Amino acid sequence: MLNIIKNKDGSSLNIALEGRLDTTTAPELETELKAALPETTSLVMDFEKLEYISSAGLRVLLSAQKLMNKQGEMKLIHVNDVINEIFEVTGFSDILNIE
Amino acid sequence: MKHKSRRVSLSLRLNLLVIAIIFVLAGGLTFIAYNINGERVDRYYKQTTSYDAGTVAAFLDGDWFARFLDTIRSEEYQALRARAIEAQDEEMIRDYLTANGWYDGYRENCRILSDFRDRLGALYVYTVTLEGGDGFTVIDPDEDLLYIGTRIPVPPEFAHIKKGERIEPTVSVTESGWLCSAYENVVDRSGESVCQVGVDIDMTDVKAEHRQFLYHMVSFAAVLLVGAVAACMLLMHRMAIKPLAMLSEATVGFAARGEGFTKDEIIDLPITANNEIGDLYQVIRSMQGRIVEYLENLTRVTAEKERISTELNVATQIQADMLPRIFPPFPERHDFDIYATMNPAKEVGGDFYDFFLIDEDHLGLVMADVSGKGVPAALFMVIAKTLIKNRAMMGGGPAEILRYVNEQLCEGNEAELFVTVWLAIVELSTGKGLAANAGHEHPAIRRGDGQYELVVYRHSPAVATMEGLKFREHSFELHPGDSLFVYTDGVAEATDASNELFGTDRMLASLNRNSDAEPKQLLVNVKEDLDRFVGSAPQFDDITMLCMHYNGPEVKDP
Numbered sequence: 001m002l003n004i005i006k007n008k009d010g011s012s013l014n015i016a017l018e019g020r021l022d023t024t025t026a027p028e029l030e031t032e033l034k035a036a037l038p039e040t041t042s043l044v045m046d047f048e049k050l051e052y053i054s055s056a057g058l059r060v061l062l063s064a065q066k067l068m069n070k071q072g073e074m075k076l077i078h079v080n081d082v083i084n085e086i087f088e089v090t091g092f093s094d095i096l097n098i099e
Numbered sequence: 100m101k102h103k104s105r106r107v108s109l110s111l112r113l114n115l116l117v118i119a120i121i122f123v124l125a126g127g128l129t130f131i132a133y134n135i136n137g138e139r140v141d142r143y144y145k146q147t148t149s150y151d152a153g154t155v156a157a158f159l160d161g162d163w164f165a166r167f168l169d170t171i172r173s174e175e176y177q178a179l180r181a182r183a184i185e186a187q188d189e190e191m192i193r194d195y196l197t198a199n200g201w202y203d204g205y206r207e208n209c210r211i212l213s214d215f216r217d218r219l220g221a222l223y224v225y226t227v228t229l230e231g232g233d234g235f236t237v238i239d240p241d242e243d244l245l246y247i248g249t250r251i252p253v254p255p256e257f258a259h260i261k262k263g264e265r266i267e268p269t270v271s272v273t274e275s276g277w278l279c280s281a282y283e284n285v286v287d288r289s290g291e292s293v294c295q296v297g298v299d300i301d302m303t304d305v306k307a308e309h310r311q312f313l314y315h316m317v318s319f320a321a322v323l324l325v326g327a328v329a330a331c332m333l334l335m336h337r338m339a340i341k342p343l344a345m346l347s348e349a350t351v352g353f354a355a356r357g358e359g360f361t362k363d364e365i366i367d368l369p370i371t372a373n374n375e376i377g378d379l380y381q382v383i384r385s386m387q388g389r390i391v392e393y394l395e396n397l398t399r400v401t402a403e404k405e406r407i408s409t410e411l412n413v414a415t416q417i418q419a420d421m422l423p424r425i426f427p428p429f430p431e432r433h434d435f436d437i438y439a440t441m442n443p444a445k446e447v448g449g450d451f452y453d454f455f456l457i458d459e460d461h462l463g464l465v466m467a468d469v470s471g472k473g474v475p476a477a478l479f480m481v482i483a484k485t486l487i488k489n490r491a492m493m494g495g496g497p498a499e500i501l502r503y504v505n506e507q508l509c510e511g512n513e514a515e516l517f518v519t520v521w522l523a524i525v526e527l528s529t530g531k532g533l534a535a536n537a538g539h540e541h542p543a544i545r546r547g548d549g550q551y552e553l554v555v556y557r558h559s560p561a562v563a564t565m566e567g568l569k570f571r572e573h574s575f576e577l578h579p580g581d582s583l584f585v586y587t588d589g590v591a592e593a594t595d596a597s598n599e600l601f602g603t604d605r606m607l608a609s610l611n612r613n614s615d616a617e618p619k620q621l622l623v624n625v626k627e628d629l630d631r632f633v634g635s636a637p638q639f640d641d642i643t644m645l646c647m648h649y650n651g652p653e654v655k656d657p
Contacts (some may be wrong), residue, residue, distance in 0.1 A: 023639060033185065053518070055470040055588065062564050063515045090519060091560035094568075099598035 579651025
């Protein structure tokens with residue numbers, strides 16, 4: 001149950017996620033990113049409506065972050081409290097660029 | 100109850116149809132043939148009779164008849180005739196005709212008419228006048244003399260006929276049977292019509308014959324019907340019903356077999372017809388061929404799956420064997436109790452726990468969770484577990500150990516897996532400890548007789564996320580009677596059928612249900628509550644727990 005809303009403008013990509021990013025849905029996001037990231041230099045992910053993120057979801061974010069570190073920048077916006085707590089606890093807030 | 104349409108066999112339907120068609124066809128043909136034949140016979144008879152009447156008329160002397168008619172129409176003759184009929188005396192007429200010179204002519208014409216009657220095989224040959232609505236009999240060889248000059252009513256069908264006009268021959272039923280009647284005008288020298296000669300030919304026999312023809316036709320049609328139906332049934336049976344029944348039986352046999360098909364199982368019937376049934380047979384054959392092929396393939400794939408499954412079971416066993424599973428692990432030590440469990444979600448899991456004595460005074464505790472599941476996670480787990488323990492045995496603090504492990508795991512980590520690790524080293528003689536939390540769950544701690552509570556602090560990123568990471572480290576202190584409980588997200592994030600999380604609150608409640616319990620019983624309590632909460636929902640993640648109870652330094656006996 002994950003809605004991936006993509007908005008592409010040249011080399012910048014805006015992705016809004018709605019629902020749960022878990023073991024079942026993480027592969028969907030991974031497929032989308034794999035297809036879009038090679039020609040992206042600016043990736044913005046909107047987590048306003050993301051309800052949950054599991055370790056599988058974190059792994060996808062980590063891959064994206066690593067790739068974007070090489071070819072541009074990636075940032076997360078509108079990260080809600082639930083997700084932010086997960087980032088804090090897992091130490092991902094040290095790695096990810098959260099605004 | 101649902102109404103099921105009645106089963107009517109195909110052959111019965113087809114046969115009924117054939118019977119109906121042949122019945123209508125034969126009936127129609129018989130009717131047409133009967134009518135055509137009847138008309139043809141009638142026409143032939145009318146023509147012949149008409150021709151005969153013409154022949155007779157040509158032999159008669161029209162002038163004589165003209166004069167004779169004048170005489171018998173006269174009042175004098177009619178009066179005599181009335182008297183003769185009253186007296187029933189034929190002689191009176193003969194005397195009159197003889198006296199007036201008509202008798203010889205009368206005799207002569209009688210002879211001509213009867214002659215023709217006999218030669219033509221006619222029933223009657225006679226002369227009358229019909230035209231103008233004023234009919235008289237003239238000469239009829241089959242009647243006596245009293246008949247001459249009888250006024251006769253003209254039949255309505257002749258009433259409109261004018262003098263000299265041709266009268267169409269007719270076929271009709273009279274009291275003497277079927278008759279074909281034709282008239283021909285007898286003409287005088289100037290060509291004027293004087294009277295008509297009538298010829299009646301008996302058609303009773305012909306009509307009987309015609310009816311006989313009908314009977315023949317009907318019986319022939321009946322024989323034809325029976326023969327055709329029999330032939331049709333036979334042909335239908337041989338060409339359609341039998342092959343279809345054979346096909347049906349063979350395919351039912353094939354369909355009834357659930358499994359274990361081989362190529363020999365494919366139907367092989369003596370159907371060679373190059374028609375729709377032949378096509379159907381070929382299609383069924385090729386379909387069955389494909390089913391057999393598919394099933395063979397399926398069997399192969401299933402066998403392969405079973406093999407993999409067996410290997411996975413072995414892998415699960417190996418993985419389980421890697422975790423310390425013998426409790427109590429250090430039976431000679433009484434300064435701490437420890438218990439841990441791991442329930443993988445799939446055959447092999449990515450969770451692991453570990454505990455080991457680095458030296459006589461230092462206990463290493465590990466709780467970790469590899470991102471992802473299945474074989475890749477399990478392989479990664481093996482490397483991570485080995486690296487952590489080996490590095491820890493070499494000495495150094497948790498941060499230093501994790502930094503080393505992180506560098507090692509980041510090398511060639513193409514699958515981009517990472518592992519959250521809680522690593523603690525406790526000095527058993529003092530209860531002082533150092534811990535590092537690389538993205539792992541908050542541990543729970545119970546101080547003395549208190550309740551289990553989460554220890555919340557900021558964590559470091561997970562191990563193997565990125566090269567060059569530095570890990571935070573913090574110190575803590577355990578007092579005799581304190582307990583530590585660590586777990587993976589499989590506990591806190593277990594979900595029930597309505598997708599609700601078990602959560603750390605429920606977990607703490609579970610721990611505090613009987614907070615005095617031994618580590619082993621404590622884990623059993625949590626697992627029980629967890630199972631009750633999840634119900635029938637499938638287990639998504641590995642469930643791993645570890646509990647350590649600190650008793651304080653051993654009091655050495657003097």
